[in-house]
Amino acid sequence: MTPFLTLLSKELLRFWKVAFQTVAAPVLTALLYLVIFAQALEAHVQVYPGIGYTVFLIPGLVMMSVLQNAFANSSSSLIQSKVTGNIVFVLLPPISYVEFFSAYVIASIVRGLSVGIGVLAVTWWFVDLPVKQPLWALSFAILGAGLLGTLGLIAGIWADKFDQLAAFQNFIIMPLTFLSGVFYSMQTLPSFWQTLSHFNPFFYMIDGFRYGFFGVSDVPVLHSLSVVAGALIVLCLFTLRLLSTGYKLRY
Amino acid sequence: MPPALRIEHVSKRFGGLQALDDVSLEIAEGEIFGLLGPNGAGKTTLISIIAGLARADTGSVSILGADVVRDYRVARRRLGVVPQELVFDPFFTVREALRFQSGYFGLGENAAWIDEIMHHLDLTSKADVNMRALSGGMKRRVLVAQALVHKPPVIVLDEPTAGVDVALRQGLWAFVQRLNRDGHTIVLTTHYLEEAEMLCARIAMLKSGRVVALDSTKNLLARFSGLTLRLGVAGGEPPDFGTIQCVSQPGGRLELQLDSHAQIEPVLARLREAGVQLREFEVSPPDLEQVFLRLTGHQA
Ligand SMILES: Nc1ncnc2c1ncn2[C@@H]1O[C@H](COP(=O)(O)OP(=O)(O)O)[C@@H](O)[C@H]1O
Ligand SMILES: [Mg+2]
Numbered sequence: 001m002t003p004f005l006t007l008l009s010k011e012l013l014r015f016w017k018v019a020f021q022t023v024a025a026p027v028l029t030a031l032l033y034l035v036i037f038a039q040a041l042e043a044h045v046q047v048y049p050g051i052g053y054t055v056f057l058i059p060g061l062v063m064m065s066v067l068q069n070a071f072a073n074s075s076s077s078l079i080q081s082k083v084t085g086n087i088v089f090v091l092l093p094p095i096s097y098v099e100f101f102s103a104y105v106i107a108s109i110v111r112g113l114s115v116g117i118g119v120l121a122v123t124w125w126f127v128d129l130p131v132k133q134p135l136w137a138l139s140f141a142i143l144g145a146g147l148l149g150t151l152g153l154i155a156g157i158w159a160d161k162f163d164q165l166a167a168f169q170n171f172i173i174m175p176l177t178f179l180s181g182v183f184y185s186m187q188t189l190p191s192f193w194q195t196l197s198h199f200n201p202f203f204y205m206i207d208g209f210r211y212g213f214f215g216v217s218d219v220p221v222l223h224s225l226s227v228v229a230g231a232l233i234v235l236c237l238f239t240l241r242l243l244s245t246g247y248k249l250r251y
Numbered sequence: 252m253p254p255a256l257r258i259e260h261v262s263k264r265f266g267g268l269q270a271l272d273d274v275s276l277e278i279a280e281g282e283i284f285g286l287l288g289p290n291g292a293g294k295t296t297l298i299s300i301i302a303g304l305a306r307a308d309t310g311s312v313s314i315l316g317a318d319v320v321r322d323y324r325v326a327r328r329r330l331g332v333v334p335q336e337l338v339f340d341p342f343f344t345v346r347e348a349l350r351f352q353s354g355y356f357g358l359g360e361n362a363a364w365i366d367e368i369m370h371h372l373d374l375t376s377k378a379d380v381n382m383r384a385l386s387g388g389m390k391r392r393v394l395v396a397q398a399l400v401h402k403p404p405v406i407v408l409d410e411p412t413a414g415v416d417v418a419l420r421q422g423l424w425a426f427v428q429r430l431n432r433d434g435h436t437i438v439l440t441t442h443y444l445e446e447a448e449m450l451c452a453r454i455a456m457l458k459s460g461r462v463v464a465l466d467s468t469k470n471l472l473a474r475f476s477g478l479t480l481r482l483g484v485a486g487g488e489p490p491d492f493g494t495i496q497c498v499s500q501p502g503g504r505l506e507l508q509l510d511s512h513a514q515i516e517p518v519l520a521r522l523r524e525a526g527v528q529l530r531e532f533e534v535s536p537p538d539l540e541q542v543f544l545r546l547t548g549h550q551a
Contacts (some may be wrong), residue, residue, distance in 0.1 A: 002354075002357055003354065003355050003356070003357050005354070005357065006351055006354025006355050007354075009354075010351045010354075013342070013343075013347075014342050017342055018342075059518065082342075083341075083375055084338060084340075084341070085334075085336050085338035086338045086339060086340045088304060088332075088334055088338060089338075089340065089348075089351070089352060089355070089397065090355060091302075091303070091304055091496035092303075092304070092327065092330075092332055092355075093327060093352070093356050094324035094325075094327040094328055094355075094356065094357070095355055096324075238310075246306065249303060250303065250304055250306060251299075251304075251305050251306075
């Protein structure tokens, strides 16, 4: 076993051992959103012509679950290790910072996708969802999960306590996800909010992911892809830099 | 041959606090070396720098010639660290914890060695028990096992016997001595001076981040400490013993600090002259406790 594969399998086993909380619970949460919003809005809202609100909502909810769980995985793993002190087990061995980074982010992607697939699988029972461009959907899911896994890594490195992590989640991650167009299309917003949304990278992840299902989107899909990929690269470089200096991990 | 551990002019500040101040030490292969000092002396900080958990502001550390910063992969493979804090990962069993630790060092199939370590540390019956369910002493043993999975030539134990019961302490030291006989270099910190005295051939004492003594245990004992003579007396005021320091305690107890055995007879003679009867008599050989006290001005 290489150090990298060991750390990756440890991170995977960590959430898989408690899959009830880390996968099943978020799937249930997403379904509750779906039931409530679809119930309330199905008759009133039609975003794209010929697409019912429930069908419109599902990809957004799936992506939201992917993103939130990717973030939760790396951030909670790191903060737990830091608070309990068992982070030394991965700091003592000859694990390079690139290996460290990759293991945490890939595990986050796997967790995010597992939850996403769970939500999709369950909703498929009830709703007939088109999948026009599955590869686009998959690409956005992986890139988005990678981006949030990286953000989770940053948050986990930065936070010293659980409440600091909660603040990061409540004041940055949640607003960005809820204002990203999970529940509505940008086109239905007043122009001020439309403009603002274009500065939210989460918007492009949701929009691009949705394109994978309906073949239509608010902005051209290549545009979304370049924004998401660009943001991911910038964050990766930033995080690798943090790790290489040992920021908050090695004192 | 480079030494097992070479520490050269290492300094480290935390804000306004000088945690380590120009520390230099060399530890040869095959030694059991004791790092002693009161709380806050900088022992854990020094170990953290050796392990790469912390970085020195200035100075350098190398393990068997491998610099812990520049050549960190090689250096870390040569080092096993038992941390001071009783840390564990609550998600895993003992065997899983050891397997992961082994994999982090790039080792593939290592089950036989893991079983052997568990056997020596009496962990076999707990192999598939979750870490959370173990007592403090058991968790400490797992920490020792985790430090050994990659068969490191140099092993550092940071107060491994703090808060551990007597039986485990003895078992642990027997195991450490065995590792040493098998060729491992051992560095340990402890609060129990008698342990350091019994185990370590050489000792460094730290105080406020500085090395205040670095010598063989034998030399330190000979250089710094004399005998303690404890007497129980009755019938009369104890006389003046001149230059010999004497503390009298209630119940007719006297404690005298002597430089050598030759002073015992004159002390007894003074007591006879003063008409004082001798009830109890005890001579304690030099011990590290006194060396420690004199050098650091702290109770251990
Ligand atoms: N991460 C840290 N930040 C600030 N101060 C620290 C840190 N680690 C240790 N210290 C301080 O450095 C000094 C040395 O601590 P330490 O190395 O733990 O001593 P010892 O292990 O000998 O008891 C103490 O005063 C301690 O409070
Ligand atoms: Mg300490």
